[in-house]
Amino acid sequence: MNRLRIIYFLFFLFIISKINAQDFRFGWNIGSINLYGDIKNDESDVDCNIFHFNWIINKFSLGFNILDIYDFNQKKYNGIIKYSILPVKLSYVLLSDNDWLFLSVYGKAGWQLTRIINDDDINHDIYGSFGIQLFAFPELIYNYSPYFALFCEYDTYKRLKIGLSLDLSIVSYFILRAWAESYR
Numbered sequence: 001m002n003r004l005r006i007i008y009f010l011f012f013l014f015i016i017s018k019i020n021a022q023d024f025r026f027g028w029n030i031g032s033i034n035l036y037g038d039i040k041n042d043e044s045d046v047d048c049n050i051f052h053f054n055w056i057i058n059k060f061s062l063g064f065n066i067l068d069i070y071d072f073n074q075k076k077y078n079g080i081i082k083y084s085i086l087p088v089k090l091s092y093v094l095l096s097d098n099d100w101l102f103l104s105v106y107g108k109a110g111w112q113l114t115r116i117i118n119d120d121d122i123n124h125d126i127y128g129s130f131g132i133q134l135f136a137f138p139e140l141i142y143n144y145s146p147y148f149a150l151f152c153e154y155d156t157y158k159r160l161k162i163g164l165s166l167d168l169s170i171v172s173y174f175i176l177r178a179w180a181e182s183y184r
Helices: 002-018 072-078 168-182
Strands: 024-038 043-057 060-070 080-097 101-116 122-136 148-155 160-167
Touching: 024 148, 024 168, 043 072, 060 101, 080 122, 122 160, 160 168
Parallel strands: none
Antiparallel strands: 024 043, 024 160, 043 060, 060 080, 080 101, 101 122, 122 148, 148 160
8 A cells, every 4th residue: 555655645745746847937128120122113211119018928929019100201291190009919929938938920910090190180001920030038126028129021011021139128228328428
């Protein structure tokens, strides 16, 4: 009977060592600025994301922004403002290194509003894109996670974008530092 208890005990220890808990991670940041080139249409432009929230559960990622603002450069030329409210991004994480560097494929969709500056009419549409990205999402204090990415995506405007995404907190830091240096 004693041997049977030892065998049961060792069996349960072996089972417990093989149990994998859910890998769950949450991060947020104030947003990011996306610098990209559209290689299909031979253009370059800038997008901005405001307040980014992201959950990574095992190999899947769910993220959303409060607001996405598109095509800053185009806005100067034709007076059109494009933005999305609460766009959602679903990702499958292909590779993860030390739980801060990730390679993923993703799809993004959001309710897009388009407004011409001299006109009060607002057009409603759906914005969508899919692509691949290599992103760093290290966790700092209070789950704040600066976001840096290299990405390639295709969107609903038939643009093939290749670019770099930089966290707004880092960009703001360097702008404030340069501004402070100019007043010395």
